[in-house]
Amino acid sequence: MTDIPTVAPQLYLQSRSRWRPIEIVFWLATLLPFWLFPDYLSLASQIAVASLFALSLDLILGYAGVVSLGHAAFFGLGAYTAGLFSIYVWGEVFTGLIAGAAVAALVGYASSFIISRFRHLTLIMITLGLGLLLHEAANSAGWLTGGSDGLQGIEVWKVAGLFSFDLYGVTAYSYTLGVLFVVFLAARRLINSPFGLALRGIRENFVRMPAIGADSNSHIRKVYTISAALAGVAGALIAQTTQTVSLEALSFERSADVLVMLVLGGAGRLYGGLIGAAVFMIARDQFSGIAPQYWYFWIGILLVVVVMLLPNGILGGLSKIFARWSRR
Amino acid sequence: MNAAANPNPTVGRQNALSTRGLSKSFGSLTVANDIALNLPVGARYALIGPNGAGKTTLINLMTGMLAPNSGQIFLGGDDVTALAPQQRVRRGLARTFQINTLFAGLNALEAVTLAVCERRGVTGRFWQNIAVNKDAIEEAYEILVKLKLGDCCYQPTRELPYGRQRLLEIALALATKPKVLLLDEPAAGVPQEESGDIFEVVAGLSDDLTLLFIEHDMHVVFRFATHIIVLVGGAVFTQGTPAEIAADPGVREVYLGARKHG
Numbered sequence: 001m002t003d004i005p006t007v008a009p010q011l012y013l014q015s016r017s018r019w020r021p022i023e024i025v026f027w028l029a030t031l032l033p034f035w036l037f038p039d040y041l042s043l044a045s046q047i048a049v050a051s052l053f054a055l056s057l058d059l060i061l062g063y064a065g066v067v068s069l070g071h072a073a074f075f076g077l078g079a080y081t082a083g084l085f086s087i088y089v090w091g092e093v094f095t096g097l098i099a100g101a102a103v104a105a106l107v108g109y110a111s112s113f114i115i116s117r118f119r120h121l122t123l124i125m126i127t128l129g130l131g132l133l134l135h136e137a138a139n140s141a142g143w144l145t146g147g148s149d150g151l152q153g154i155e156v157w158k159v160a161g162l163f164s165f166d167l168y169g170v171t172a173y174s175y176t177l178g179v180l181f182v183v184f185l186a187a188r189r190l191i192n193s194p195f196g197l198a199l200r201g202i203r204e205n206f207v208r209m210p211a212i213g214a215d216s217n218s219h220i221r222k223v224y225t226i227s228a229a230l231a232g233v234a235g236a237l238i239a240q241t242t243q244t245v246s247l248e249a250l251s252f253e254r255s256a257d258v259l260v261m262l263v264l265g266g267a268g269r270l271y272g273g274l275i276g277a278a279v280f281m282i283a284r285d286q287f288s289g290i291a292p293q294y295w296y297f298w299i300g301i302l303l304v305v306v307v308m309l310l311p312n313g314i315l316g317g318l319s320k321i322f323a324r325w326s327r328r
Numbered sequence: 329m330n331a332a333a334n335p336n337p338t339v340g341r342q343n344a345l346s347t348r349g350l351s352k353s354f355g356s357l358t359v360a361n362d363i364a365l366n367l368p369v370g371a372r373y374a375l376i377g378p379n380g381a382g383k384t385t386l387i388n389l390m391t392g393m394l395a396p397n398s399g400q401i402f403l404g405g406d407d408v409t410a411l412a413p414q415q416r417v418r419r420g421l422a423r424t425f426q427i428n429t430l431f432a433g434l435n436a437l438e439a440v441t442l443a444v445c446e447r448r449g450v451t452g453r454f455w456q457n458i459a460v461n462k463d464a465i466e467e468a469y470e471i472l473v474k475l476k477l478g479d480c481c482y483q484p485t486r487e488l489p490y491g492r493q494r495l496l497e498i499a500l501a502l503a504t505k506p507k508v509l510l511l512d513e514p515a516a517g518v519p520q521e522e523s524g525d526i527f528e529v530v531a532g533l534s535d536d537l538t539l540l541f542i543e544h545d546m547h548v549v550f551r552f553a554t555h556i557i558v559l560v561g562g563a564v565f566t567q568g569t570p571a572e573i574a575a576d577p578g579v580r581e582v583y584l585g586a587r588k589h590g
Contacts (some may be wrong), residue, residue: 009437009469012482014459039360194445195454198436201442211391211429212443213417213504214451222452222458 026271030177034170041169047281048176049237054261054273055187056230058154061259062268063191064223065203066115069124069255070131071231074104074284076138078232083151083239084144091157093240097179101229101238102126108228116220119206128252135250150246154239172241179237183230184274190226191270198225203268203312235327264306264315275315284316338430343405344369344538345421345508350389350399353560359385360396361563367508372531373540374553378582382562383542387510391423392416403506410568418447420507424497426542428490428518434490436481436496437466440468443503468503475499491522495529500531509533511541515548550574558582 007015033044053075060066078100085099111130118126138145145151159165163171190196198219201209209216239245248254257280265276283302286297310317345367352360359382367373375383390401392413400409405413408416429438444464445451459465459552472481475495480488485496494514501509514530515523523545530541531552543549549556549570558565560582566573573579 009481010459010462010465012437013441014457017457017459045442086528189457192457193454194442194451194456194458195439197442197445198451200434201431201439204433205429208425208429208431208500210393210413211417211423211425212446212500213414214442214446215414219451222454226454258548267370 004220017188018098023271026274027181030181033173033270038170039169041173041279043285045169045173045176045241046238047278048173049234049241050258050261050281051274051278052180052183052237053231053234053258054265054277055184055270056227057258057262058267058270058273059187059199059223059227059230061191062270062272063199063260064220065197065206066220066224067120067124067125069252069259070127070129070134070251070259072252073127073131073134074108074228074231075092075235075238075254075258076134076245076247077104077107078227078235079239079245079249080138080145080151080235081232082236083154083245085150086154086156086240093156093159096156097233097236099204100239101232104232104235105229108232109225112221112224112228115224126278128255131250131252131255133308135247135252137273137318138250139247143249146243148247150244151239152244154243154245156240156243159184164261165243169241176237178240179233182272183233187230188270195219195222217219260303262313264303264313266269266310266315266317269315272313272315276313279314342368343402344371345390345540346402346405347390348400348402350386350396350401352385352389352394352396358390359562360399361561363399363562363564365557365564365567367538367540369507369538370536371538372552372554373542373551374556375540375542375559376544376546376549376556377559377565381559383559384512385562386559387423387512387542390510391421417504417506420505420508420554421510422501422504422508423510424501424514426512428493428497430485430493430496430500432486433484435484436472436477436499437465437468439485439496440471440481440499440503441465443500444468444471447504471499471502475502483505491518491526494518495525498526498529506537508538508540511539513542513544515543516543520545523548 037044048315057068057071060068082096082100083105085096114126115123156165159171159175165171198214199212202216202219206216230298235249238249261276261280262273263276264279265274267271279300283299284295287298306314334519343366347363347365350360350363363386375386379382382401385394394412400407402408403416403421408419437589441464444467445461448464450461452463469478469481472478475498477492477495477499480492485493488496498514511530515526518526527548530539534541553570555567556570557567558573558579565582566576
């Protein structure tokens with residue numbers, strides 16, 4: 001009977017979402033900085049935030065094929081919302097996160113009606129334009145955002161009423177890592193869901209989707225909203241852990257950086273954004289130590305080399321090497 | 329858009345798919361000219377005509393991938409002219425593509441499961457594992473086995489042999505549970521000795537499924553079609569049973585003429 005594969009179809013699809021040992025190793029490794037690099041915990045917490053931001057971009061770019069050059073809009077919205085929330089409402093962090101996510105999701109949902117109707121270059125320009133728009137709006141609304149001075153006076157309570165944010169970043173890293181892990185679990189679930197399959201369908205063949213009865217636009221609106229919410233969480237985290245928000249949170253540079261991180265790590269792989277963010281942030285930290293003004297030069301070289309040699313990013317390259325090695 | 333509640337009296341429910349006065353032009357080039365067709369339920373119709381006759385264009389118009397300049401399309405008697413392609417698919421109008429239009433990075437099981445899930449309306453669920461939808465997966469697998477794709481359904485689509493990919497085109501369309509299936513050269517590019525296999529699959533489809541297929545190989549057309557529509561220059565040149573078409577001197581001329589110049 002050649003028609004019967006070795007594994008039943010349902011079990012086969014189930015097995016694809018099973019946790020692999022390498023994933024467990026990865027998450028255990030994220031705990032290493034507590035012991036190995038106790039002086040770098042604030043960097044580690046920035047990496048966790050950048051990872052979360054890159055993960056949010058991966059959902060739209062890596063899975064639905066929606067390219068954005070303005071994703072910082074939602075990061076900034078989350079950051080300012082969480083900052084203002086702590087000033088005007090209270091300093092409790094988890095409700096602050098939810099507020100940041102909610103505002104970013106709301107704006108994401110509103111703009112998704114425009115986003116879902118366009119593709120490719122038009123889409124890049126629209127997202128870029130919306131990002132710039134929001135940046136200028138925040139700049140001119142100085143009474144609310146502090147303008148170019150940044151938002152001052154953010155005070156957050158102890159996390160869960162127990163852990164205050166300390167100078168070494170132990171709490172900051174624990175907190176950001178914890179949030180990253182929870183969001184990652186949710187994203188992982190989404191990717192292995194029927195919705196996640198539809199997103200991959202959109203990425204693989206946009207033209208075929210309507211021919212199987214799919215309303216791609218509604219899928220794109222939904223994932224764009226989710227992605228905006230997650231970017232908002234990342235922004236809220238940066239506001240809470242650094243206790244300041246600057247216009248940089250909404251800048252084009254931040255949108256470009258997160259795209260670079262994702263491409264470096266490998267888009268459409270869930271871990272690509274995480275690996276890319278770590279490589280990018282560590283490289284930036286090291287390069288700026290060598291030459292403070294020229295570190296983008298080295299990032300540029302890194303990006304060109306990775307894209308030329310590893311079209312699917314660092315993770316894509318690694319999995320190829322691993323596949324070749326295990327076939328032997 | 330609300331499809332007409334009352335079926336058009338000239339179309340009737342006995343026809344699975346009908347068109348009236350369907351026209352489309354790009355600038356001065358007319359690609360569809362006043363096309364009026366009826367496909368009765370369960371029909372096995374072939375759509376033939378020389379290159380550039382507008383066969384694929386007609387399928388694009390019927391499925392909504394192109395908007396007509398004028399005219400109407402009826403599905404089971406209901407006017408669907410204003411509906412988007414995916415809405416027509418949900419009402420039972422499916423198609424395949426002449427050039428493989430597949431999900432290269434998905435395997436056949438994932439692709440067909442996706443189509444089944446879309447039909448069942450569960451693809452919005454981002455909180456549950458795909459494997460929860462056991463019925464959908466098994467339905468997808470049954471379709472794949474029926475089309476002899478069961479043994480390679482875990483392989484990425486891009487790695488499948490070309491002939492298998494042509495079958496996957498049909499599998500994806502069948503997953504939408506169509507009432508009407510439009511096949512755009514289902515065996516295009518397949519070596520002649522294998523094209524028979526593909527048409528055996530087509531012939532084995534359920535009797536209440538209404539079929540319209542575009543095909544150039546006249547042996548295949550005369551073997552599988554109960555009725556033939558000849559399209560020339562975007563207009564219906566003639567139509568009839570295979571015997572009538574074979575005896576039609578006009579058709580012969582169109583084909584021989586086209587061949588002489590082409």
